Amino acid sequence: MRKTFFAAGAGAAAIAAAIALAGPAQAAEGDAQLSVLHGVPGLTVDVWVNGNRTLDDFTPGTLAGPLALPAGSYEIAITAADAADASAPAIGPVSVNLAANGNYTAAAHLGADGKPTASLFTNDVSQIPAGKGKLTVRHAAAAPAVDVLAGATPVITNLANPNEKTLTLDPGTVPAAVAATGTTTPVIGPADVAVAEGTHTIVYAWGSLADQNLKLAVQTIEGLHSAPGSVPGALNGSASSGGAGTAVATAGFGLAALALLAGAIGAARTVRARRAGQ
Amino acid sequence: MTASSTTAPGCRRRHAAGGGAAALVAAALVLSGCGLGSSGGAGNPGGEAVPMATMPPGTGSPGPALSGQEPTPTGPGGTAVPVRPVVPPAGGIPVRPATAPAAPAVSAPTSLTVAGTAIDMPVVPGGVSAEGVMEIPEAFNRASWYKFGPAPGAAEGTAVIAGHIDTTSDRAPFSALKSLAAGTVIRVGRDGAPPVTYRVVGVEMMAKDKFDGGALFRRSGPHELKLVTCGGRWLDERMDYSDNVIVTAVPA
Numbered sequence: 001m002r003k004t005f006f007a008a009g010a011g012a013a014a015i016a017a018a019i020a021l022a023g024p025a026q027a028a029e030g031d032a033q034l035s036v037l038h039g040v041p042g043l044t045v046d047v048w049v050n051g052n053r054t055l056d057d058f059t060p061g062t063l064a065g066p067l068a069l070p071a072g073s074y075e076i077a078i079t080a081a082d083a084a085d086a087s088a089p090a091i092g093p094v095s096v097n098l099a100a101n102g103n104y105t106a107a108a109h110l111g112a113d114g115k116p117t118a119s120l121f122t123n124d125v126s127q128i129p130a131g132k133g134k135l136t137v138r139h140a141a142a143a144p145a146v147d148v149l150a151g152a153t154p155v156i157t158n159l160a161n162p163n164e165k166t167l168t169l170d171p172g173t174v175p176a177a178v179a180a181t182g183t184t185t186p187v188i189g190p191a192d193v194a195v196a197e198g199t200h201t202i203v204y205a206w207g208s209l210a211d212q213n214l215k216l217a218v219q220t221i222e223g224l225h226s227a228p229g230s231v232p233g234a235l236n237g238s239a240s241s242g243g244a245g246t247a248v249a250t251a252g253f254g255l256a257a258l259a260l261l262a263g264a265i266g267a268a269r270t271v272r273a274r275r276a277g278q
Numbered sequence: 279m280t281a282s283s284t285t286a287p288g289c290r291r292r293h294a295a296g297g298g299a300a301a302l303v304a305a306a307l308v309l310s311g312c313g314l315g316s317s318g319g320a321g322n323p324g325g326e327a328v329p330m331a332t333m334p335p336g337t338g339s340p341g342p343a344l345s346g347q348e349p350t351p352t353g354p355g356g357t358a359v360p361v362r363p364v365v366p367p368a369g370g371i372p373v374r375p376a377t378a379p380a381a382p383a384v385s386a387p388t389s390l391t392v393a394g395t396a397i398d399m400p401v402v403p404g405g406v407s408a409e410g411v412m413e414i415p416e417a418f419n420r421a422s423w424y425k426f427g428p429a430p431g432a433a434e435g436t437a438v439i440a441g442h443i444d445t446t447s448d449r450a451p452f453s454a455l456k457s458l459a460a461g462t463v464i465r466v467g468r469d470g471a472p473p474v475t476y477r478v479v480g481v482e483m484m485a486k487d488k489f490d491g492g493a494l495f496r497r498s499g500p501h502e503l504k505l506v507t508c509g510g511r512w513l514d515e516r517m518d519y520s521d522n523v524i525v526t527a528v529p530a
Contacts, residue, residue, distance in 0.1 A: 055373065129410065194381060217376035230411050
Protein backbone atom coordinates (compact mmCIF):
# COMPACT_ATOMS: atom_id res chain seq x y z
CA MET A 1 0.00 0.00 0.00
CA ARG A 2 1.28 3.38 -0.90
CA LYS A 3 1.43 5.62 2.12
CA THR A 4 2.46 8.80 0.45
CA PHE A 5 0.15 11.76 0.44
CA PHE A 6 1.11 14.75 -1.58
CA ALA A 7 0.27 18.07 -0.15
CA ALA A 8 -0.70 20.19 -3.09
CA GLY A 9 -1.20 20.59 -6.78
CA ALA A 10 -0.24 23.58 -8.84
CA GLY A 11 -1.38 27.14 -9.31
CA ALA A 12 -4.01 28.34 -6.90
CA ALA A 13 -3.78 25.07 -5.09
CA ALA A 14 -0.18 25.68 -4.17
CA ILE A 15 -1.06 28.90 -2.41
CA ALA A 16 -3.77 27.27 -0.39
CA ALA A 17 -1.43 24.44 0.37
CA ALA A 18 1.24 26.70 1.69
CA ILE A 19 -1.24 28.27 4.05
CA ALA A 20 -2.65 24.99 5.19
CA LEU A 21 0.72 23.38 5.74
CA ALA A 22 1.64 26.15 8.11
CA GLY A 23 -1.07 24.92 10.41
CA PRO A 24 -1.40 21.64 12.23
CA ALA A 25 -2.10 18.56 10.18
CA GLN A 26 -4.49 17.17 12.74
CA ALA A 27 -8.25 17.55 12.61
CA ALA A 28 -9.22 21.05 13.59
CA GLU A 29 -12.32 22.57 15.09
CA GLY A 30 -14.91 23.02 12.38
CA ASP A 31 -13.43 20.46 10.00
CA ALA A 32 -15.81 18.49 7.86
CA GLN A 33 -15.71 14.71 8.10
CA LEU A 34 -15.60 12.81 4.83
CA SER A 35 -15.99 9.07 4.49
CA VAL A 36 -15.69 7.26 1.17
CA LEU A 37 -17.64 4.13 0.26
CA HIS A 38 -16.72 1.88 -2.66
CA GLY A 39 -19.91 0.43 -4.06
CA VAL A 40 -18.96 -0.50 -7.62
CA PRO A 41 -18.65 -4.28 -7.98
CA GLY A 42 -15.55 -5.82 -9.51
CA LEU A 43 -13.43 -2.70 -9.71
CA THR A 44 -10.40 -1.91 -7.58
CA VAL A 45 -9.68 1.79 -7.75
CA ASP A 46 -7.59 4.65 -6.50
CA VAL A 47 -9.37 7.72 -5.12
CA TRP A 48 -7.87 11.12 -5.80
CA VAL A 49 -8.77 14.23 -3.84
CA ASN A 50 -7.58 17.50 -5.35
CA GLY A 51 -5.16 15.59 -7.53
CA ASN A 52 -3.62 13.66 -4.63
CA ARG A 53 -3.89 9.92 -4.47
CA THR A 54 -5.77 9.61 -1.17
CA LEU A 55 -6.93 5.99 -1.23
CA ASP A 56 -4.84 3.35 -2.91
CA ASP A 57 -6.16 0.02 -4.15
CA PHE A 58 -9.62 0.69 -2.72
CA THR A 59 -11.76 -2.41 -3.08
CA PRO A 60 -15.53 -2.85 -3.47
CA GLY A 61 -17.47 -3.08 -0.22
CA THR A 62 -14.98 -1.09 1.80
CA LEU A 63 -15.42 2.16 3.65
CA ALA A 64 -12.64 4.68 4.25
CA GLY A 65 -12.44 7.51 6.69
CA PRO A 66 -13.59 9.65 8.12
CA LEU A 67 -11.04 12.11 6.87
CA ALA A 68 -11.10 15.49 8.58
CA LEU A 69 -11.00 18.25 5.98
CA PRO A 70 -11.29 22.00 6.32
CA ALA A 71 -14.59 23.25 4.95
CA GLY A 72 -14.42 24.05 1.29
CA SER A 73 -14.55 22.69 -2.20
CA TYR A 74 -12.81 19.48 -3.17
CA GLU A 75 -12.36 17.66 -6.42
CA ILE A 76 -12.69 13.91 -6.28
CA ALA A 77 -11.66 11.57 -9.07
CA ILE A 78 -11.68 7.79 -9.17
CA THR A 79 -9.26 5.99 -11.43
CA ALA A 80 -8.23 2.46 -12.14
CA ALA A 81 -5.91 1.16 -9.45
CA ASP A 82 -2.36 2.41 -9.80
CA ALA A 83 -3.09 4.99 -12.45
CA ALA A 84 -0.16 7.37 -12.79
CA ASP A 85 -2.35 10.37 -12.12
CA ALA A 86 -5.99 11.46 -12.05
CA SER A 87 -6.09 12.61 -15.67
CA ALA A 88 -8.19 9.71 -16.92
CA PRO A 89 -10.74 9.02 -14.22
CA ALA A 90 -13.24 6.20 -14.41
CA ILE A 91 -15.64 8.27 -12.31
CA GLY A 92 -15.55 12.05 -12.12
CA PRO A 93 -13.77 14.27 -11.54
CA VAL A 94 -16.54 15.74 -9.46
CA SER A 95 -16.58 18.76 -7.23
CA VAL A 96 -18.00 18.60 -3.73
CA ASN A 97 -18.59 21.38 -1.24
CA LEU A 98 -18.05 20.42 2.35
CA ALA A 99 -19.53 22.69 5.00
CA ALA A 100 -17.85 23.35 8.33
CA ASN A 101 -18.68 20.59 10.82
CA GLY A 102 -20.53 18.70 8.10
CA ASN A 103 -20.40 14.92 7.93
CA TYR A 104 -20.45 13.35 4.49
CA THR A 105 -20.06 10.09 2.68
CA ALA A 106 -18.93 10.14 -0.91
CA ALA A 107 -20.07 6.90 -2.51
CA ALA A 108 -18.78 5.48 -5.75
CA HIS A 109 -21.61 3.29 -6.94
CA LEU A 110 -23.73 2.23 -9.87
CA GLY A 111 -26.53 4.42 -11.12
CA ALA A 112 -29.94 2.94 -11.73
CA ASP A 113 -28.79 2.54 -15.35
CA GLY A 114 -25.81 0.42 -14.31
CA LYS A 115 -23.17 3.03 -15.08
CA PRO A 116 -20.61 3.93 -12.41
CA THR A 117 -21.27 7.25 -10.76
CA ALA A 118 -20.66 9.02 -7.47
CA SER A 119 -22.96 10.60 -4.92
CA LEU A 120 -22.24 12.80 -1.96
CA PHE A 121 -24.53 11.99 0.92
CA THR A 122 -24.87 14.30 3.91
CA ASN A 123 -24.91 12.28 7.11
CA ASP A 124 -27.29 13.39 9.82
CA VAL A 125 -25.20 13.75 12.96
CA SER A 126 -27.82 15.55 15.02
CA GLN A 127 -28.44 14.25 18.50
CA ILE A 128 -30.80 11.30 18.80
CA PRO A 129 -33.37 11.27 21.62
CA ALA A 130 -32.38 9.14 24.62
CA GLY A 131 -33.27 5.51 24.11
CA LYS A 132 -33.46 5.70 20.31
CA GLY A 133 -31.30 4.88 17.32
CA LYS A 134 -31.42 6.09 13.77
CA LEU A 135 -31.44 4.01 10.59
CA THR A 136 -30.93 5.42 7.11
CA VAL A 137 -31.24 3.36 3.94
CA ARG A 138 -29.55 4.61 0.76
CA HIS A 139 -30.26 3.19 -2.66
CA ALA A 140 -26.93 3.02 -4.47
CA ALA A 141 -27.57 0.01 -6.70
CA ALA A 142 -28.29 -0.66 -10.35
CA ALA A 143 -31.88 -1.58 -9.61
CA PRO A 144 -35.34 -0.04 -9.84
CA ALA A 145 -37.05 1.58 -6.89
CA VAL A 146 -37.30 -0.66 -3.85
CA ASP A 147 -39.20 -1.18 -0.62
CA VAL A 148 -37.41 -2.00 2.62
CA LEU A 149 -39.20 -4.62 4.69
CA ALA A 150 -38.81 -5.24 8.41
CA GLY A 151 -40.03 -8.78 8.62
CA ALA A 152 -43.06 -8.70 6.34
CA THR A 153 -43.84 -5.04 6.88
CA PRO A 154 -42.70 -2.38 4.41
CA VAL A 155 -41.10 0.40 6.44
CA ILE A 156 -39.65 2.32 3.52
CA THR A 157 -41.40 2.37 0.17
CA ASN A 158 -40.49 3.41 -3.34
CA LEU A 159 -36.89 4.33 -2.62
CA ALA A 160 -35.02 5.06 -5.85
CA ASN A 161 -31.32 5.44 -6.66
CA PRO A 162 -29.65 7.66 -5.34
CA ASN A 163 -32.17 8.58 -2.66
CA GLU A 164 -32.25 7.85 1.06
CA LYS A 165 -34.76 7.58 3.86
CA THR A 166 -34.23 7.77 7.62
CA LEU A 167 -36.12 6.17 10.48
CA THR A 168 -35.81 6.83 14.20
CA LEU A 169 -36.22 3.54 16.03
CA ASP A 170 -36.05 1.79 19.34
CA PRO A 171 -32.70 0.04 19.50
CA GLY A 172 -32.64 -3.59 18.53
CA THR A 173 -32.21 -5.79 15.50
CA VAL A 174 -34.25 -5.19 12.37
CA PRO A 175 -34.66 -8.22 10.09
CA ALA A 176 -34.38 -6.13 6.95
CA ALA A 177 -35.02 -7.18 3.38
CA VAL A 178 -35.04 -5.19 0.17
CA ALA A 179 -37.63 -5.94 -2.51
CA ALA A 180 -38.77 -4.27 -5.70
CA THR A 181 -41.37 -1.66 -4.86
CA GLY A 182 -44.78 -3.19 -4.28
CA THR A 183 -43.41 -6.70 -3.88
CA THR A 184 -42.25 -8.76 -0.93
CA THR A 185 -39.78 -11.13 -2.58
CA PRO A 186 -36.35 -10.07 -1.32
CA VAL A 187 -33.64 -9.11 -3.77
CA ILE A 188 -31.38 -8.51 -0.77
CA GLY A 189 -31.68 -10.26 2.57
CA PRO A 190 -33.38 -10.69 4.86
CA ALA A 191 -30.39 -9.66 6.93
CA ASP A 192 -30.24 -8.57 10.54
CA VAL A 193 -29.43 -4.90 10.84
CA ALA A 194 -28.49 -3.75 14.32
CA VAL A 195 -29.75 -0.36 15.44
CA ALA A 196 -27.82 0.78 18.52
CA GLU A 197 -28.94 3.47 20.92
CA GLY A 198 -27.38 6.83 20.17
CA THR A 199 -25.95 5.57 16.89
CA HIS A 200 -26.88 6.44 13.32
CA THR A 201 -26.66 3.27 11.24
CA ILE A 202 -26.51 3.89 7.51
CA VAL A 203 -27.18 0.99 5.16
CA TYR A 204 -26.38 1.12 1.46
CA ALA A 205 -27.92 -1.19 -1.08
CA TRP A 206 -25.26 -1.55 -3.79
CA GLY A 207 -24.34 -3.74 -6.73
CA SER A 208 -26.46 -4.71 -9.69
CA LEU A 209 -29.78 -6.50 -9.87
CA ALA A 210 -29.03 -7.67 -13.42
CA ASP A 211 -25.66 -9.08 -12.36
CA GLN A 212 -27.20 -10.64 -9.24
CA ASN A 213 -24.61 -9.11 -6.96
CA LEU A 214 -26.74 -6.82 -4.83
CA LYS A 215 -25.37 -6.38 -1.32
CA LEU A 216 -25.67 -4.24 1.77
CA ALA A 217 -22.91 -2.02 3.08
CA VAL A 218 -23.09 -0.57 6.58
CA GLN A 219 -21.67 2.61 8.05
CA THR A 220 -22.21 3.63 11.66
CA ILE A 221 -21.82 7.00 13.33
CA GLU A 222 -21.89 6.69 17.08
CA GLY A 223 -21.83 9.19 19.89
CA LEU A 224 -25.09 10.91 18.92
CA HIS A 225 -26.85 9.91 22.15
CA SER A 226 -28.78 12.19 24.46
CA ALA A 227 -29.03 11.80 28.22
CA PRO A 228 -32.30 11.06 29.97
CA GLY A 229 -33.99 14.28 31.00
CA SER A 230 -34.60 13.32 34.60
CA VAL A 231 -34.25 10.58 37.17
CA PRO A 232 -37.32 9.83 39.25
CA GLY A 233 -36.99 8.25 42.65
CA ALA A 234 -39.78 9.25 44.97
CA LEU A 235 -43.19 7.82 45.57
CA ASN A 236 -44.68 10.09 48.19
CA GLY A 237 -42.24 12.30 49.93
CA SER A 238 -42.09 10.34 53.14
CA ALA A 239 -38.29 10.58 53.13
CA SER A 240 -38.42 14.34 52.98
CA SER A 241 -37.62 16.42 55.99
CA GLY A 242 -40.84 18.24 55.23
CA GLY A 243 -42.59 14.92 55.33
CA ALA A 244 -45.83 15.69 53.52
CA GLY A 245 -47.96 12.73 54.38
CA THR A 246 -51.24 12.29 52.63
CA ALA A 247 -51.34 10.35 49.44
CA VAL A 248 -52.42 12.97 47.02
CA ALA A 249 -50.74 12.44 43.73
CA THR A 250 -50.04 13.89 40.40
CA ALA A 251 -49.32 13.45 36.77
CA GLY A 252 -47.87 15.88 34.30
CA PHE A 253 -45.07 13.79 32.91
CA GLY A 254 -45.93 14.72 29.38
CA LEU A 255 -45.31 18.39 29.92
CA ALA A 256 -42.08 17.63 31.67
CA ALA A 257 -40.94 15.50 28.78
CA LEU A 258 -41.54 18.20 26.23
CA ALA A 259 -39.24 20.43 28.19
CA LEU A 260 -36.63 17.71 28.23
CA LEU A 261 -36.64 17.17 24.53
CA ALA A 262 -36.33 20.86 23.91
CA GLY A 263 -33.37 20.99 26.23
CA ALA A 264 -31.63 18.11 24.58
CA ILE A 265 -31.70 19.60 21.13
CA GLY A 266 -29.35 22.40 21.96
CA ALA A 267 -26.72 20.25 23.55
CA ALA A 268 -23.23 19.81 22.27
CA ARG A 269 -22.44 16.97 19.97
CA THR A 270 -19.72 14.45 19.86
CA VAL A 271 -19.31 12.31 16.83
CA ARG A 272 -17.03 9.40 16.62
CA ALA A 273 -16.87 7.10 13.70
CA ARG A 274 -17.08 3.59 14.95
CA ARG A 275 -14.14 1.54 13.90
CA ALA A 276 -14.43 -1.93 12.53
CA GLY A 277 -14.26 -4.73 15.01
CA GLN A 278 -15.21 -2.59 17.93
CA MET B 279 -19.56 16.47 26.14
CA THR B 280 -23.22 17.01 26.16
CA ALA B 281 -24.81 19.37 28.56
CA SER B 282 -28.53 19.22 28.19
CA SER B 283 -30.18 20.92 31.06
CA THR B 284 -33.83 20.56 31.60
CA THR B 285 -36.49 21.65 33.94
CA ALA B 286 -38.21 18.36 34.29
CA PRO B 287 -38.97 17.01 37.68
CA GLY B 288 -39.04 13.28 37.90
CA CYS B 289 -40.20 12.17 41.30
CA ARG B 290 -43.92 11.86 41.33
CA ARG B 291 -46.54 10.47 43.54
CA ARG B 292 -48.49 7.70 42.08
CA HIS B 293 -52.21 8.11 42.46
CA ALA B 294 -53.39 10.94 40.35
CA ALA B 295 -55.89 13.32 41.80
CA GLY B 296 -54.67 16.43 40.08
CA GLY B 297 -56.68 18.62 37.80
CA GLY B 298 -56.31 20.61 34.64
CA ALA B 299 -53.77 19.64 32.07
CA ALA B 300 -52.14 17.18 34.37
CA ALA B 301 -55.25 15.06 34.46
CA LEU B 302 -55.25 14.77 30.69
CA VAL B 303 -52.04 12.88 30.70
CA ALA B 304 -52.54 11.03 33.93
CA ALA B 305 -54.20 8.00 32.47
CA ALA B 306 -51.52 7.42 29.91
CA LEU B 307 -48.71 8.07 32.30
CA VAL B 308 -49.67 6.18 35.38
CA LEU B 309 -47.65 3.23 34.14
CA SER B 310 -44.58 5.18 33.20
CA GLY B 311 -44.43 7.70 35.97
CA CYS B 312 -41.88 7.46 38.75
CA GLY B 313 -40.32 4.27 37.66
CA LEU B 314 -43.43 2.18 37.59
CA GLY B 315 -43.26 -1.05 35.71
CA SER B 316 -39.87 -0.78 34.17
CA SER B 317 -39.27 -4.46 33.91
CA GLY B 318 -42.60 -5.31 32.39
CA GLY B 319 -43.88 -1.97 31.30
CA ALA B 320 -44.53 -0.21 28.08
CA GLY B 321 -40.98 0.96 27.85
CA ASN B 322 -38.30 -0.60 25.85
CA PRO B 323 -37.55 -4.24 26.53
CA GLY B 324 -34.02 -4.67 25.39
CA GLY B 325 -32.84 -6.56 22.41
CA GLU B 326 -36.03 -7.25 20.56
CA ALA B 327 -36.99 -6.23 17.09
CA VAL B 328 -38.56 -2.87 17.24
CA PRO B 329 -41.50 -1.07 15.80
CA MET B 330 -40.60 1.60 13.33
CA ALA B 331 -41.29 4.85 15.06
CA THR B 332 -41.02 8.11 13.24
CA MET B 333 -39.90 9.23 9.87
CA PRO B 334 -38.57 12.75 10.10
CA PRO B 335 -39.69 15.03 7.30
CA GLY B 336 -37.28 15.94 4.63
CA THR B 337 -35.14 12.88 4.83
CA GLY B 338 -36.23 11.45 1.54
CA SER B 339 -34.28 13.89 -0.51
CA PRO B 340 -31.88 12.51 -3.03
CA GLY B 341 -28.21 12.33 -2.43
CA PRO B 342 -27.09 14.64 -5.18
CA ALA B 343 -25.51 12.79 -8.02
CA LEU B 344 -22.10 14.12 -8.71
CA SER B 345 -21.25 12.81 -12.09
CA GLY B 346 -21.29 15.31 -14.87
CA GLN B 347 -20.41 18.28 -12.78
CA GLU B 348 -17.72 20.69 -13.72
CA PRO B 349 -14.31 19.17 -13.33
CA THR B 350 -12.85 22.40 -12.05
CA PRO B 351 -14.40 23.77 -8.89
CA THR B 352 -15.62 27.26 -9.39
CA GLY B 353 -17.37 29.65 -7.11
CA PRO B 354 -20.25 31.96 -7.93
CA GLY B 355 -19.56 33.90 -11.07
CA GLY B 356 -16.93 31.50 -12.19
CA THR B 357 -14.25 32.63 -9.79
CA ALA B 358 -11.70 29.98 -9.12
CA VAL B 359 -12.04 28.43 -5.70
CA PRO B 360 -8.74 27.67 -4.03
CA VAL B 361 -8.20 23.97 -4.06
CA ARG B 362 -7.41 22.80 -0.58
CA PRO B 363 -4.70 20.29 0.07
CA VAL B 364 -5.67 17.03 1.63
CA VAL B 365 -3.71 16.45 4.78
CA PRO B 366 -4.06 12.88 5.93
CA PRO B 367 -4.35 12.06 9.61
CA ALA B 368 -1.36 10.56 11.33
CA GLY B 369 -1.34 6.85 10.65
CA GLY B 370 -3.26 7.17 7.41
CA ILE B 371 -6.93 6.96 6.60
CA PRO B 372 -8.69 4.00 8.20
CA VAL B 373 -10.15 1.59 5.65
CA ARG B 374 -12.40 -1.26 6.69
CA PRO B 375 -15.08 -3.54 5.31
CA ALA B 376 -18.43 -1.75 5.20
CA THR B 377 -20.05 -4.16 7.59
CA ALA B 378 -21.82 -3.68 10.89
CA PRO B 379 -19.45 -3.53 13.85
CA ALA B 380 -19.81 -6.26 16.43
CA ALA B 381 -21.82 -5.19 19.43
CA PRO B 382 -19.51 -4.77 22.42
CA ALA B 383 -19.94 -7.38 25.12
CA VAL B 384 -21.34 -5.81 28.27
CA SER B 385 -21.62 -7.41 31.71
CA ALA B 386 -24.82 -6.01 33.14
CA PRO B 387 -24.92 -5.27 36.88
CA THR B 388 -27.14 -7.61 38.87
CA SER B 389 -26.76 -6.52 42.49
CA LEU B 390 -25.78 -3.52 44.59
CA THR B 391 -24.43 -3.45 48.12
CA VAL B 392 -23.45 -0.32 50.03
CA ALA B 393 -21.49 -0.92 53.22
CA GLY B 394 -23.13 0.29 56.41
CA THR B 395 -26.59 0.71 54.89
CA ALA B 396 -29.65 -1.37 54.11
CA ILE B 397 -28.79 -1.17 50.42
CA ASP B 398 -28.32 -4.79 49.35
CA MET B 399 -30.61 -5.27 46.44
CA PRO B 400 -30.99 -6.62 42.93
CA VAL B 401 -30.25 -4.33 40.00
CA VAL B 402 -32.23 -4.54 36.78
CA PRO B 403 -31.59 -2.85 33.43
CA GLY B 404 -33.69 0.22 32.81
CA GLY B 405 -34.11 2.35 29.75
CA VAL B 406 -35.87 5.62 29.28
CA SER B 407 -39.54 6.45 28.87
CA ALA B 408 -40.94 8.05 25.76
CA GLU B 409 -40.79 11.29 27.70
CA GLY B 410 -37.07 10.94 28.37
CA VAL B 411 -37.39 9.91 32.01
CA MET B 412 -35.06 7.19 33.24
CA GLU B 413 -37.05 4.06 34.02
CA ILE B 414 -36.65 2.59 37.49
CA PRO B 415 -38.51 -0.28 39.11
CA GLU B 416 -41.61 0.33 41.13
CA ALA B 417 -40.26 -1.86 43.90
CA PHE B 418 -38.38 0.15 46.50
CA ASN B 419 -35.97 -2.71 47.08
CA ARG B 420 -34.70 -2.93 43.51
CA ALA B 421 -32.51 -0.49 41.65
CA SER B 422 -32.19 0.28 37.99
CA TRP B 423 -29.07 0.52 35.85
CA TYR B 424 -29.26 2.84 32.84
CA LYS B 425 -28.71 0.20 30.19
CA PHE B 426 -27.86 2.57 27.34
CA GLY B 427 -24.92 4.04 29.19
CA PRO B 428 -21.70 2.47 30.47
CA ALA B 429 -21.94 -0.50 32.83
CA PRO B 430 -20.13 -0.83 36.14
CA GLY B 431 -16.61 -1.94 35.34
CA ALA B 432 -16.57 -0.05 32.01
CA ALA B 433 -13.41 1.59 30.77
CA GLU B 434 -14.91 5.05 30.60
CA GLY B 435 -18.00 7.10 31.31
CA THR B 436 -20.48 6.92 34.17
CA ALA B 437 -22.48 3.86 35.18
CA VAL B 438 -25.77 5.17 36.60
CA ILE B 439 -27.82 3.16 39.09
CA ALA B 440 -30.99 4.77 40.44
CA GLY B 441 -33.58 3.79 43.01
CA HIS B 442 -36.47 5.12 45.00
CA ILE B 443 -35.91 7.18 48.11
CA ASP B 444 -39.28 6.25 49.55
CA THR B 445 -42.23 3.96 49.23
CA THR B 446 -45.82 5.03 49.38
CA SER B 447 -45.55 5.08 53.15
CA ASP B 448 -41.97 4.85 54.26
CA ARG B 449 -38.33 5.43 53.47
CA ALA B 450 -36.53 3.10 51.12
CA PRO B 451 -32.91 1.98 51.47
CA PHE B 452 -31.72 4.62 49.00
CA SER B 453 -32.66 7.32 51.53
CA ALA B 454 -29.27 6.53 53.09
CA LEU B 455 -27.38 7.82 50.07
CA LYS B 456 -27.33 11.44 51.12
CA SER B 457 -25.33 10.72 54.26
CA LEU B 458 -22.74 8.32 52.85
CA ALA B 459 -19.23 9.10 54.06
CA ALA B 460 -16.32 9.36 51.68
CA GLY B 461 -14.59 6.03 51.41
CA THR B 462 -17.76 3.97 51.84
CA VAL B 463 -17.39 0.76 49.89
CA ILE B 464 -19.89 -0.09 47.16
CA ARG B 465 -19.96 -3.50 45.57
CA VAL B 466 -21.70 -4.24 42.29
CA GLY B 467 -22.35 -7.82 41.23
CA ARG B 468 -22.31 -8.47 37.50
CA ASP B 469 -23.74 -10.96 35.08
CA GLY B 470 -21.00 -13.26 33.87
CA ALA B 471 -18.18 -11.22 35.34
CA PRO B 472 -16.58 -10.74 38.75
CA PRO B 473 -18.06 -8.08 41.04
CA VAL B 474 -16.56 -4.62 40.94
CA THR B 475 -15.87 -2.49 43.99
CA TYR B 476 -16.07 1.27 44.27
CA ARG B 477 -15.28 3.83 46.93
CA VAL B 478 -17.45 6.87 47.55
CA VAL B 479 -15.74 10.16 46.80
CA GLY B 480 -18.65 12.57 47.09
CA VAL B 481 -22.34 13.20 47.55
CA GLU B 482 -24.03 16.10 45.83
CA MET B 483 -27.48 17.50 45.42
CA MET B 484 -28.52 18.49 41.92
CA ALA B 485 -31.60 20.67 41.68
CA LYS B 486 -34.15 19.01 39.42
CA ASP B 487 -34.83 22.24 37.66
CA LYS B 488 -31.13 22.43 36.79
CA PHE B 489 -30.75 18.77 35.92
CA ASP B 490 -27.51 18.23 33.99
CA GLY B 491 -28.10 14.93 32.24
CA GLY B 492 -25.02 15.28 30.08
CA ALA B 493 -22.78 15.36 33.14
CA LEU B 494 -24.57 12.61 35.01
CA PHE B 495 -24.91 10.25 32.05
CA ARG B 496 -21.61 10.91 30.31
CA ARG B 497 -20.25 8.14 28.11
CA SER B 498 -16.63 9.17 27.96
CA GLY B 499 -14.03 10.40 30.38
CA PRO B 500 -12.94 8.71 33.63
CA HIS B 501 -15.11 5.82 34.74
CA GLU B 502 -17.29 6.46 37.78
CA LEU B 503 -20.31 4.90 39.42
CA LYS B 504 -23.23 7.23 40.10
CA LEU B 505 -25.96 6.23 42.54
CA VAL B 506 -29.01 8.43 42.16
CA THR B 507 -32.21 9.01 44.06
CA CYS B 508 -34.37 11.94 45.07
CA GLY B 509 -33.76 14.29 47.92
CA GLY B 510 -33.90 17.78 49.23
CA ARG B 511 -37.27 19.23 50.09
CA TRP B 512 -40.63 17.81 49.13
CA LEU B 513 -42.37 20.42 47.07
CA ASP B 514 -46.11 20.08 47.38
CA GLU B 515 -46.72 22.35 44.43
CA ARG B 516 -44.60 20.10 42.21
CA MET B 517 -45.50 16.89 43.98
CA ASP B 518 -41.84 16.14 43.77
CA TYR B 519 -38.58 16.50 45.60
CA SER B 520 -36.47 19.53 44.85
CA ASP B 521 -33.27 17.65 44.06
CA ASN B 522 -31.58 14.51 42.97
CA VAL B 523 -29.07 13.05 45.40
CA ILE B 524 -26.06 11.85 43.45
CA VAL B 525 -23.34 9.70 44.96
CA THR B 526 -20.10 9.56 42.99
CA ALA B 527 -17.83 6.59 43.48
CA VAL B 528 -14.61 5.58 41.80
CA PRO B 529 -13.13 2.14 41.26
CA ALA B 530 -11.55 0.98 44.50
